[in-house]
Amino acid sequence: xxxxxxxxxxxxxxxxxxxxxxxxxxxxxxxxxxxxxxxxxxxxxxxxxxxxxxxxxxxxxxxxxxxxxxxxxxxxxxxxxxxxxxxxxxxxxxx
Numbered sequence: 001x002x003x004x005x006x007x008x009x010x011x012x013x014x015x016x017x018x019x020x021x022x023x024x025x026x027x028x029x030x031x032x033x034x035x036x037x038x039x040x041x042x043x044x045x046x047x048x049x050x051x052x053x054x055x056x057x058x059x060x061x062x063x064x065x066x067x068x069x070x071x072x073x074x075x076x077x078x079x080x081x082x083x084x085x086x087x088x089x090x091x092x093x094x095x
Contacts, residue, residue, distance in 0.1 A: 009037065017042055018049045 009017075013035075020031045021042065028046065032039040050056040059067070 014045050018045050
């Protein structure tokens with residue numbers, strides 16, 4: 001059974017939640033409970049903040065955004081290539 005799903009949190013909410021943990025020194029459990037978000041989500045947000053700040057190894061938010069964008073573009077290009085391949089095969093049969 002999967003956990004409850006929640007619509008994506010807005011960036012300002014995430015930023016404030018991370019600030020409460022990082023700068024205010026509150027525990028992740030307490031902040032998650034007080035804000036009504038899952039502990040795992042908050043843990044991931046804090047982890048990504050630490051990566052972006054250079055305190056931890058891993059791909060930065062900007063790198064992850066670029067990767068998502070490139071994967072989307074790659075998917076579109078593959079679909080277009082497949083359409084063109086089928087069109088070329090269709091027209092080759094016609095002649």
